[in-house]
Amino acid sequence: MTEQPRVEIYTKDVCPYCEKATDLFDEKGVEYVTYNVTGDDDRFEEMVDRADGRQTAPEVFVDDELIGGWDETSALEETGELDEKLGLVTDGGSDDVVDHRRLIVAGTGIAGLTAAIYAARSNNEPLVIEGDEPGGQLTLTTDVANYPGFPDGINGTELVNNMKEQARQFGAEMRNGIVDSVDASERPFRVELTNGDAYTADAIIAASGASARTLGIPGEDELMGYGLSTCATCDGAFFRGEDMLVVGGGDAAMEEATFLTKFADTVYIVHRREGFRAEDYWIDRVEEQVEAGDIEIMKNTELIEIHGSQADGVDHVTLVEHPDGHPTDKLEDPETEEFDFDVGAVFFAIGHTPNTDYLSGTGVETDDEGYLKTRGGDGGGQTETAVSGIFGAGDVVDYHYQQAVTAAGMGSKAAIDADEYLEELDRAAADEVEAAAADD
Numbered sequence: 525m526t527e528q529p530r531v532e533i534y535t536k537d538v539c540p541y542c543e544k545a546t547d548l549f550d551e552k553g554v555e556y557v558t559y560n561v562t563g564d565d566d567r568f569e570e571m572v573d574r575a576d577g578r579q580t581a582p583e584v585f586v587d588d589e590l591i592g593g594w595d596e597t598s599a600l601e602e603t604g605e606l607d608e609k610l611g612l613v614t615d616g617g618s619d620d621v622v623d624h625r626r627l628i629v630a631g632t633g634i635a636g637l638t639a640a641i642y643a644a645r646s647n648n649e650p651l652v653i654e655g656d657e658p659g660g661q662l663t664l665t666t667d668v669a670n671y672p673g674f675p676d677g678i679n680g681t682e683l684v685n686n687m688k689e690q691a692r693q694f695g696a697e698m699r700n701g702i703v704d705s706v707d708a709s710e711r712p713f714r715v716e717l718t719n720g721d722a723y724t725a726d727a728i729i730a731a732s733g734a735s736a737r738t739l740g741i742p743g744e745d746e747l748m749g750y751g752l753s754t755c756a757t758c759d760g761a762f763f764r765g766e767d768m769l770v771v772g773g774g775d776a777a778m779e780e781a782t783f784l785t786k787f788a789d790t791v792y793i794v795h796r797r798e799g800f801r802a803e804d805y806w807i808d809r810v811e812e813q814v815e816a817g818d819i820e821i822m823k824n825t826e827l828i829e830i831h832g833s834q835a836d837g838v839d840h841v842t843l844v845e846h847p848d849g850h851p852t853d854k855l856e857d858p859e860t861e862e863f864d865f866d867v868g869a870v871f872f873a874i875g876h877t878p879n880t881d882y883l884s885g886t887g888v889e890t891d892d893e894g895y896l897k898t899r900g901g902d903g904g905g906q907t908e909t910a911v912s913g914i915f916g917a918g919d920v921v922d923y924h925y926q927q928a929v930t931a932a933g934m935g936s937k938a939a940i941d942a943d944e945y946l947e948e949l950d951r952a953a954a955d956e957v958e959a960a961a962a963d964d
Contacts, residue, residue: 529610531556534571534583540663540681541594541758542582547658548601551700554610562761577834579762580749586610593749598656602702604719621714621722625651627942628715628725629696630703630882633660634928635918636731637687638935639942643729644694646943651723652691653715654700655879659684660733661919662928671928683928703732708886708911726949727913727942730883730896731935734876734919739771743830751838752830752870756780759869760787766868769794769841771827777873778806784871785818792867793819796826797849824849828862830870840866878920887911896921907938908945915941 531549535542535558549556561568561581575583575590584591586609591597600606607613627643627650629636636652643650662668662680669677688698701721707714712724736754738744744752753759756770760783768788770781773795784791793810800807813819822843829842844851846860854860878894888909889897896916899908907915917938918931 527611528555529587530585531610532585533558534567534575534581535560536581536761537562538761539581539758540659541755543663543681544594544658545582545584545597548597548700551654551698552607552610552612554612578749579751579837580753580759581762595749598702601700602656602704602718607719621724623651624712624724625649626725626946627651627727627729628653628713628723629729629731630715631655631660631731631733631879631918631920632658632684632688632698633731633733633918633931634662634684634687635733635920635931635935635938636660636729637684637691638932639729639731639917639939640691640696640935641687641694642936642939643942644691644696646939647695648939648943648946650691650696650729651725652696652698653703653717654698655732656702657733657735658700659688661876668928703882705882706886706914708914711913713913727915727945729907729915729917729935729938729942730880730888730909730920731917731938732879732882732920734878736872737875737877738872739827739874741827741829743832746834747830747832747838747870750834751832751868752872754872756783756871756873760784760871763787763837763869765789767792767866768869768871769827769865769867770871770873771795772873772875773797773800773802774873774875775802775806776875778802778810780871780873781819782806782809782813785813788818788869790817791819792822792865794822794825794827794843796824796851798823824851826850826852827870828852831864838867838869840864841870876919878923880920883914886914888914888916891923893923895923904944905941907934907941913945915945 533556559567561571571583584597627648629639629650629652632654640650640652663684667677668680701717704718705716712726715725716722764787767790768784769792770777771794781791781793825843825845828844831840832838843865844862846854851860880894888911898916898921900906907917909916915938917934919926
């Protein structure tokens with residue numbers, strides 16, 4: 525047996541991705557040491573130096589080798605390379621089926637965990653696959669103020685962890701991993717993970733959520749993690765005293781901008797249109813900060829380039845503005861103004877892309893954006909997809925409401941629909957046995 529490598533994780537306070545990283549190693553049973561850089565300038569400088577200038581947390585090291593942040597760590601987990609580095613691979617992997625499960629739930633956001641709670645209470649013993657964003661988008665929210673039952677609000681990560689524990693208590697099993705593909709050509713379904721492990725399942729609930737979108741502009745790839753982020757609660761504190769730019773016009777953008785006022789000199793919200801999509805609550809919160817001089821709004825404006833270096837971070841950005849909005853569609857218009865703007869950090873809050881690629885080839889139907897189409901309507905079976913036995917719930921289906929409470933509702937519906945489907949399978953199997961006995 526080889527000696528376990530030394531795992532070190534630099535973390536910070538209020539860091540959802542840090543918790544994702546430590547949870548991953550906890551589930552693997554791998555020991556690690558953590559260094560909290562919050563308020564510790566020496567430790568922060570040590571992290572930046574060891575991480576080749578990156579100023580975000582977490583930063584993971586295995587035997588002094590820089591693995592990277594959560595994105596890099598989860599990417600290695602997808603391919604199985606992380607287990608190799610940790611000395612956990614003994615046979616080089618196998619395509620053999622690990623286990624057969626009555627129900628597999630893909631995703632551990634609010635929809636997936638609610639489905640797991642309901643399914644476990646129905647004795648369907650669900651296996652819940654964590655996905656590449658364990659806990660879903662809610663773990664990136666510091667204060668969930670509108671989830672029923674919490675008059676003082678609740679931290680998003682705390683809510684998710686409570687739901688995980690509740691699901692486990694009823695018999696759900698959590699498995700770290702990412703679903704790579706589903707084979708629906710025969711029954712039971714074959715569910716393969718990105719590390720090569722495979723399961724069979726009688727039913728599947730797709731609750732795999734959606735991932736943060738980026739713009740695909742110059743400077744984005746080079747500076748992600750070096751002053752550019754998709755998570756203000758994770759990285760905002762690293763840029764204390766800087767001017768910060770938030771891109772977006774929905775609830776997430778308003779929430780992130782409000783949060784960043786704790787650290788920024790000034791927060792600038794860049795939105796490509798005149799009107800915001802955010803609910804009135806968040807717009808009112810932002811307007812209060814505008815009046816206080818902490819936020820400035822730049823409407824009818826778009827970000828087209830980020831300038832800087834990995835060594836020094838973001839230096840400035842290039843913006844375009846047109847009085848009628850959507851300026852990148854009017855770059856040749858003489859009314860479109862292009863200008864450079866000094867900021868020290870940029871945060872994207874521009875929506876999400878549904879995680880449905882693993883269902884391609886199964887026969888499930890999606891819209892043009894990739895969101896799952898479910899039956900809907902009245903009565904039972906509302907979460908059924910076009911493939912019998914595959915159900916959808918949460919942000920992987922819902923492109924409109926995208927609220928924690930609606931995701932929870934859809935998760936419960938999916939579990940109930942799946943239970944009814946599984947009971948039908950049981951009855952059909954019993955009828956076959958009875959018919960065979962009668963023939964004998």
